[in-house]
Amino acid sequence: MRFAAHVEVRLRPGIADPESATIERALPALGFDDVHELATGRSFRFEVEAESAESARVRAEELAGRLLANPVMEDATVSVSEPVRG
Amino acid sequence: MRFAAHVEVRLRPGIADPESATIERALPALGFDDVHELATGRSFRFEVEAESAESARVRAEELAGRLLANPVMEDATVSVSEPVRG
Structure with missing residues (x-):
């Protein structure tokens, strides 16, 4: 079966995030003072071939930890949904 | 009240996505042939000061459409959750 997976990678708290700081500083002048x-991050969506949702989640977490996120600076949040096809 | 908002920005279907193609091509050699x-995207999390969840959503969609996504090439998915503080 194929399961849809989503990984969101964000900087860990305390790591400097100049992109977010720049956007936030510009917001009031652009009419978004509310x-x-x-905070910015990167998102990855993909499909995992696996026997069960649990094994799909394990594979998605391996992929996130080894290739998508830099564990020194980033946290990855992994979610796996129901099978997309049989 | 402040509401937590999440915006995910992804390339529209049909727009060339060389970053995703490069990652996907590398996966089998790295042990991820499953x-x-x-597909890659960008994610933005922020808080919106608003009277209701509905008006927070409207503001988050304005921000996404005007500043976070390029509507020619990208789609933005906006979600707003319950208030984070009173």
């Missing part, structure tokens, strides 16, 4: 605490 | 259909 927006705060902005 | 992973397919990889």
Whole structure:
């Protein structure tokens, strides 16, 4: 079966995030003074061939930890949904 | 009230995505031949000051459409959750 997986990679708390700081600094001048605490990240969606949702999640976490995120600086959040096809 | 918002920005279908293609081509050699259909995107998390979840969603969609996504090439998916503080 194939399961849809989603990985969101974000900088760990305390790691400098100049992109987010720049966006947040620009927001008031652009009319968005009601927006705060902005943080950017990267997202990855893919399909995993596996026997069960649990083994798909394990594989997605391996992929996230080894290739998609830099564990020194980044946290990865992995979610796996129901099979997309049989 | 402040509402937590999440925006995921992805390339529209049909727009060339060389980053995803490069990752997907590398996967089998790295031991991930069970992973397919990889697509990359950007994610933004922030807080919106608003009277209701509905008006927070409207503001988050304005921000996504005007500043976070390029509507010619990208789609933005916006979600707003319950208030994070009073």
